Every structure is written in structure tokens, then in C-alpha cells.
Amino acid sequence: MHVVNVKTPSGEYPIHIASGRLDQIARSVPADASAIVLVTNPSIDALYGERVRTALSHLSCTVQTVLLPDGEGHKDFSSLNQVFDAMLQARYDRRAIIVALGGGVIGDMAGFAAAIYMRGIRFVQVPTTLLAQVDSSVGGKTAVNHPLGKNMIGAFHQPVAVEIDTDVLDTLPQREISAGLAEVIKYGLIMDAGFFAWCESNVAGLVGRDPSILSEAIRRSCEFKAEVVGEDERESGRRAILNLGHTFGHAIEAGLGYGQWLHGEAVGCGLIMAAELSNRVCGLPESDVRRVRDLVGAIGCPVVAPGLDGQEHWISLMKGDKKAESGQIKFVLMPRIGRAVVQPVDPGALREVLATCCE
Ligand code: NAD
Ligand code: ZN
Known part of the structure; x- marks a missing residue:
């Protein structure tokens, strides 16, 4: 396994890069997590959702999946609200952890949700496209699009870890x-x-x-x-x-x-x-x-x-x-x-x- 450490003024976190990493992601979830919200889309969920839920089931807290519609056209406030609706209905507190499983669209939205839910909670990036693995999952830029411009509404919010499973690239077009x-x-x-x-x-x-x-x-x-x-x-x-x-x-x-x-x-x-x-x-x-x-x-x-x-x-x-x-x-x-x-x-x-x- 390769480990790359990211050190920024607002926090330090590891990037783990290896085959089979999806099965290990529970290790990157902070031990005091009160709940885990797995944010992904239906296509990625069909491919990898079950494996990730199995890996997370070793932890003692609830794991809830929120499925957002696939595609850049849905990188907006309406998708973001689906995350907040689910989390507020379940009454998750500030120790809830978001796990972003997907490409840059999911990573940017789930990261932004984490940046502003109850003024900021922790999240883990699990990038599944090559672009997300080499770029968008690292560095803490999160955002949604506005009708007047792409990525115009967002925040800087660093993840607590980035988990890169190189095997998931097998299914990428x-x-x-x-x-x-x-x-x-x-x-x-x-x-x-x-x-x-x-x-x-x-x-x-x-x-x-x-x-x-x-x-x-x-x-x-x-x-x-x-x-x-x-x-x-x-x-x-x-x-x-x-x-x-x-x-x-x-x-x-x-x-x-x-x-x-x-x-x-x-x-x-x-x-x-x-x-x-x-x-x-x-x-x-x-x-x-x-x-x-x-x-x-x-x-x-x-x-x-x-x-x-x-x-x-x-x-x-x-x-x-x-x-x-x-x-x-x-x-x-x-x-x-x-x-x-x-x-x-x-x-x-x-x-x-x-x-x-x-x-
Ligand atoms: P994407 O997230 O839309 O993913 C591309 C497609 O691949 C989607 O349909 C997705 O469902 C599918 N997919 C994802 N993983 C898969 C897998 N393993 N197997 C099969 N299909 C899979 O696109 P992207 O290129 O990953 O990300 C683009 C987004 O990233 C843009 O919104 C862009 O603004 C953002 N971005 C952010 C940063 C940043 O620093 N935050 C940097 C670059 C890009
Ligand atoms: Zn780019």
C-alpha cells in the first residue's frame, strides 16, 4: 500500500492507495463516529455499495445510505438537500461521518454537505473515478453548481482520510x-x-x-x-x-x-x-x-x-x-x-x- 500524507493549516490526513482498499475503509472512520452516512449514486451503489456497507458493518454505529442522482446536471442544492433531509430526520449529531463513494460529483457534493451540516462534520473520500483519485478527492475543495456558474457555491473542507481502491477503475468507461x-x-x-x-x-x-x-x-x-x-x-x-x-x-x-x-x-x-x-x-x-x-x-x-x-x-x-x-x-x-x-x-x-x- 502507498500512503501519501496531506498537511494543510486546517488539518493533516492520509491518502491510502491500494488494491482492495474498499474492504478496509472502516479503519479510516474515526472511532467516536455516532453514525455513518454513505453518500453515493445508484450506478456506483450497484457496483460497490454492498461491499462498502459490509466493510463498515464492523463498526458499532448505524450505516445509512443516501443515493443521489447520477451526473453533473444533478450537482445542485436539491441533491444536497436530500443528504440533509436524511440526516436531520435521523437526528444525526455532529459526530456523524459522511463517506463519499463516487467520482468528483459525489465527492464535491458530499464534501460540501459535510462542510455545512451543523456547521461542519468530518468526512472520508472514497474516490471511484481516475479523475477523483488523482485530483478532486484531495485538497478540500467542495461545491455544488448554480444555474449561473459551475462550482460557484462551495467551501474548503478537508476530509479526514482519502481511501483509493485501484481495483474500482476496472469498471470505469x-x-x-x-x-x-x-x-x-x-x-x-x-x-x-x-x-x-x-x-x-x-x-x-x-x-x-x-x-x-x-x-x-x-x-x-x-x-x-x-x-x-x-x-x-x-x-x-x-x-x-x-x-x-x-x-x-x-x-x-x-x-x-x-x-x-x-x-x-x-x-x-x-x-x-x-x-x-x-x-x-x-x-x-x-x-x-x-x-x-x-x-x-x-x-x-x-x-x-x-x-x-x-x-x-x-x-x-x-x-x-x-x-x-x-x-x-x-x-x-x-x-x-x-x-x-x-x-x-x-x-x-x-x-x-x-x-x-x-x-
Ligand atoms: P463523475 O463523478 O460524474 O463520474 C463519472 C461517471 O462515472 C458517473 O456517471 C459515475 O456514476 C461513474 N462512475 C464513477 N465511478 C465508477 C466506477 N468505478 N465504475 C463505473 N462507473 C463509475 O465525474 P468525475 O470526472 O469523477 O468528476 C467530475 C467532477 O469533479 C466535476 O463536477 C468537477 O467540478 C469536479 N472536480 C472537483 C475538483 C476538486 O478539487 N474538488 C477537481 C476536479 C474536478
Ligand atoms: Zn480539472
Whole structure:
């Protein structure tokens, strides 16, 4: 088993990564728990719910399952209220523990429920998608969507533990694997050129779900994320580098309509656009732009961006991204592979990138 420790000002917690971890999750539930609320969705419940309930049955407290509807379209207050309704009807107190079993949608909602139920209770993340295992379950960002914007209502609330069972990836659709791998290679681009090269050499194993290669990628990704959030829990500085490719990616998601491309697919394409922009404004060599494009293609993500009704619309979508400060768009850029900087860019360079990358 791999253990990665996350240390933030608001708390310290372990990430356990291993095959078969689902059967061990009771160990991560605090001993003084008064009840356990297992938050998941019907698809994941059908695959893994019973196993998790059996594992939790060794504890002496009640285990109640709350099933929320599947999908990004249900990441909202109405789903959140289902958690609160169940918990308040059962009169759970502040020692109740939420266990979030699912992808990023469940993790973000269950985490937000834990952040605000009775002003905050403890929760355990049990991420079941690759994207959730390498990214969303670590770092304490929780949220729901609002009709006027994605993830606009939320809180920082760290879990007490993250339990990653690498076996659950066996049932994940291939597109979801590709989407998660986009976030994996992002860490190489912003933090570690050697890790990027490792991804290039092991791409067949990553895409083909070789267990030892995937679990190494998950461990390294969790280490990178833990390092960044440990330095900047609330994104006042360095944590922003995790958004490499995301200003472009969010514009693609919003422009096509959420759900057309998966988040990670849009980020993968956004990594290529960020590389093109870096080539124009901070000297990333042309050969490295090619490496980024080749690897994004090899993991199975799209390499050509959608036109989205022209450059003006594209730019207005990017300005709508919540990371744009007072209308000026700041980008995460790579002067070289393995190093990230955040800076505003010249609109001319941006238009050149859109002309080069969009269909
Ligand atoms: P998701 O949670 O919608 O899961 C994708 C699909 O896979 C769902 O239909 C789900 O039911 C299914 N699924 C989950 N695990 C499965 C398994 N093991 N086998 C078969 N099917 C399975 O999507 P996601 O990509 O995991 O998460 C996306 C969400 O994460 C977005 O809402 C995004 O905003 C959020 N996010 C949050 C952070 C953060 O820091 N909090 C970071 C990145 C993304
Ligand atoms: Zn992302």
C-alpha cells in the first residue's frame, strides 16, 4: 500500500492507495463516529455499495445510505438537500461521518454537505473515478453548481482520510480513464519534467490500465497535489498552477454545453492550447508543444478544439471563467516542461492560438 500524507493549516490526513482498499475503509472512520452516512449514486451503489456497507458493518454505529442522482446536471442544492433531509430526520449529531463513494460529483457534493451540516462534520473520500483519485478527492475543495456558474457555491473542507481502491477503475468507461489521465500529465507539465517523460514512456500501460503503472501514476499525482495544497490550501497563490489548461478547458465545456466533452477531455485539449500559448509568450520550444500534443492524443483525449462560433465567443467564455479577475484573463503558462507561471497575456498571442488550435 502507498500512503501519501496531506498537511494543510486546517488539518493533516492520509491518502491510502491500494488494491482492495474498499474492504478496509472502516479503519479510516474515526472511532467516536455516532453514525455513518454513505453518500453515493445508484450506478456506483450497484457496483460497490454492498461491499462498502459490509466493510463498515464492523463498526458499532448505524450505516445509512443516501443515493443521489447520477451526473453533473444533478450537482445542485436539491441533491444536497436530500443528504440533509436524511440526516436531520435521523437526528444525526455532529459526530456523524459522511463517506463519499463516487467520482468528483459525489465527492464535491458530499464534501460540501459535510462542510455545512451543523456547521461542519468530518468526512472520508472514497474516490471511484481516475479523475477523483488523482485530483478532486484531495485538497478540500467542495461545491455544488448554480444555474449561473459551475462550482460557484462551495467551501474548503478537508476530509479526514482519502481511501483509493485501484481495483474500482476496472469498471470505469475508457473515456473516463482518458479524462483522468489528462489531469495526471498536467502534474508533469507544471511540476516535474521527469514525470512527464515517465508518462510518455508508459502511455500504453496507462491507457491499457496496467495495475502497477496506474497505481504509480495515482501515487505520484496525489504527492504532487498534496505538495501544492499543503503550500496554498485556499488558492491565494501557488495552487493556481493546478489550473493549467483549465481556462481553455472551461470555455470548451461551457461553449459546447456541459457533458458534451468530459472535464478531463476539455482539459487535455486545453493543455495543448496552453502549450501553444506558452510557445508564443514565454519560449516553450516548438518540440515540447509537439510532445504535449502527442501525449494528449495518445491518452485518448481530443487534440483539436471546437470553434465555438468564433474567437469573440471563445474569449468571452474564457472571461466568464471565475479565475478571470476584473475581466483580465490570467493564464497558467509553461516556460518549459515541468515549470509553471501565472500571468496575463497579450490578446494577439491568444488569437493566434485560437486560430491554430480550433477547427
Ligand atoms: P463523475 O463523478 O460524474 O463520474 C463519472 C461517471 O462515472 C458517473 O456517471 C459515475 O456514476 C461513474 N462512475 C464513477 N465511478 C465508477 C466506477 N468505478 N465504475 C463505473 N462507473 C463509475 O465525474 P468525475 O470526472 O469523477 O468528476 C467530475 C467532477 O469533479 C466535476 O463536477 C468537477 O467540478 C469536479 N472536480 C472537483 C475538483 C476538486 O478539487 N474538488 C477537481 C476536479 C474536478
Ligand atoms: Zn480539472
